[in-house]
Amino acid sequence: MERTEINSLGEFGLIEYLTRNNETRNASTLVSIGDDAAVIDHFGRQTLITTDLLIEGIHFDLAYTPLKHLGYKSVVVNLSDIYAMNGTPTQIVISIAFSNRFSVEALDEFYEGVNAACDVYGVDLVGGDTSSSQKGFIINVTAIGEVAPDKFVTRKNAKPKDLICVSGELGGAFLGLTLLEREKAVYSQTGAQPDLEGMAVIVGRILKPEARKDIVQWFLENEVLPTSMIDVSDGLSSDLLHLCKQSGTGCLLYEDKLPFNEEAKQFAYKLKLDPTACALSGGEDYELLFTISQSDYEKIRTNNAISVIGYMTEAEEGKHIITHGGNKHELIAQGWNHGKSVI
Ligand code: ADP
Ligand code: MG
Numbered sequence: 398m399e400r401t402e403i404n405s406l407g408e409f410g411l412i413e414y415l416t417r418n419n420e421t422r423n424a425s426t427l428v429s430i431g432d433d434a435a436v437i438d439h440f441g442r443q444t445l446i447t448t449d450l451l452i453e454g455i456h457f458d459l460a461y462t463p464l465k466h467l468g469y470k471s472v473v474v475n476l477s478d479i480y481a482m483n484g485t486p487t488q489i490v491i492s493i494a495f496s497n498r499f500s501v502e503a504l505d506e507f508y509e510g511v512n513a514a515c516d517v518y519g520v521d522l523v524g525g526d527t528s529s530s531q532k533g534f535i536i537n538v539t540a541i542g543e544v545a546p547d548k549f550v551t552r553k554n555a556k557p558k559d560l561i562c563v564s565g566e567l568g569g570a571f572l573g574l575t576l577l578e579r580e581k582a583v584y585s586q587t588g589a590q591p592d593l594e595g596m597a598v599i600v601g602r603i604l605k606p607e608a609r610k611d612i613v614q615w616f617l618e619n620e621v622l623p624t625s626m627i628d629v630s631d632g633l634s635s636d637l638l639h640l641c642k643q644s645g646t647g648c649l650l651y652e653d654k655l656p657f658n659e660e661a662k663q664f665a666y667k668l669k670l671d672p673t674a675c676a677l678s679g680g681e682d683y684e685l686l687f688t689i690s691q692s693d694y695e696k697i698r699t700n701n702a703i704s705v706i707g708y709m710t711e712a713e714e715g716k717h718i719i720t721h722g723g724n725k726h727e728l729i730a731q732g733w734n735h736g737k738s739v740i
Contacts (some may be wrong), residue, residue: 409498428551431643433481433627434542436549438580440731443549445486445542446477453533461577461591464503468510471536474630476518477683479542481628486522486542488523489515493537494530509685514527518610531648548622550687555625555644562623562697564612567633568672569661571679576664578683590678598660608684611701613685619696623687634677635730636686639714641709644688650718650728678731 406414416430425519427443428436434447448478451471479486486568491511495504515522520540556716580591585711591602608628616622621623625644627636635656641648665672676682688709689697707718716728 402669405542419737422558424566426550429503432553433478434484434540436482436544441546443544445482445544446539447482448537448539448608449475449478451536451538454460458581459534462526462604464506465510465513467536468507468512468587469514469605470510472518472520472540473606473608474513474683475538476514477538477543477606477628477630478522479540480608480610480613481626481685482542483546483548483613483623483626484542484544485613485647486518486520486540488541490524490539490541491522491524491536492528494528494535496532496534497528498656499534518608524565550623550626552625552627552640552643553645555640555646555709556690557686557709557711558696559624559646559690560697560705561637561648561650561686561709561730562703562705563629563633563656563684563686564609564702564704565675565682565684566656566658566661567629567682567684568597568665568675569602569658570606570683571603571632571675572661572664572668572670573599573601574679574681575668575670576600577603578715581727586662595660596664598658599664603681606681608683609685615700615702619700621689621693621696623689626685626687629680629682629684629686631680632678632731633686634728635680637694638716638728638730640686640688641712644709645712647710647712647714648707648716648728649710649714652720654704654706654717656704656706673720677728 403411412430419430421429425438427438432447435445436498437444453459457467475489476486500729511522574597576593580593584591585587625640627639629636637648637650652673655673655676662672665675697705717725718728719725
């Protein structure tokens with residue numbers, strides 16, 4: 398038998414390949430593989446379901462991640478996928494596996510974070526599974542949510558001329574991770590305590606992200622229904638390219654319009670990194686990236702937490718970014734491999 402290396406396909410290529418024969422057998426399966434969450438119809442009510450796996454050494458490093466924050470983040474990253482469908486999360490189930498390196502107190506700390514997130518986002522922890530592992534800590538969270546009939550928003554329905562919008566600020570999580578990795582290296586070489594002075598925002602962005610519940614609430618109150626939506630977990634370019642691919646459009650982004658936090662920007666300059674590259678290719682910001690039809694512009698303009706960063710085009714026009722200097726570059730997905738992943 399032939400042997401194909403996994404990294405020759407990449408994460409999305411692998412998922413597409415493994416699920417190429419997957420069939421939808423039930424009429425209640427409204428949206429299946431390929432979006433932030435699946436949509437299931439339950440007697441006219443629509444349920445959302447999504448799951449994420451977090452592996453020690455791949456997705457998180459306990460050298461600088463407090464367990465309480467890890468518990469919080471494990472929940473939040475799943476809730477973010479429910480919000481990205483324009484839904485409201487209601488329940489989670491959580492499974493963990495751990496080696497004998499972990500004590501009851503350590504796991505309890507993790508659960509403090511889980512409970513805090515359930516409190517903040519109003520979700521119920523309703524089950525899970527517990528196992529030992531040979532090495533390290535493994536976490537799987539599944540989130541369930543609800544959405545008003547036919548108000549779910551997929552990655553598929555963006556149209557040329559729709560405005561591309563993003564919530565909050567970009568690139569901060571990548572810069573926070575870069576800072577923590579740098580301080581870890583300094584500590585292991587010199588024993589020097591980490592210097593995180595003035596870096597609370599970017600460190601917070603990677604260790605304790607929040608999901609944009611407020612934006613979905615705002616859509617409801619202002620009667621805005623995005624034409625497509627995704628949460629920014631892999632970097633702006635990779636996630637925008639998903640919207641383009643699934644909607645069959647091209648796009649034009651404006652570097653001038655990308656939203657940055659000032660602290661993040663200054664830290665990028667200090668490291669001689671380009672803040673735009675951090676936003677395009679750095680992941681884990683958990684902001685919402687969505688498109689709206691132009692007729693919703695007046696409404697969107699009033700929300701300071703939302704930036705209009707470009708517009709969708711016909712597919713033939715390609716996918717581009719206009720730089721500060723007015724040059725046009727092709728948008729490519731540099732991908733975010735969550736640090737040490739092989740895919
Ligand atoms: P997100 O970043 O929003 O969590 P992913 O990129 O992880 O989404 O996954 C994209 C789509 O592929 C989702 O619909 C997800 O449920 C599906 N998927 C991921 N891994 C698998 C798998 N091993 N088998 C089947 N479907 C999968
Ligand atoms: Mg997602």
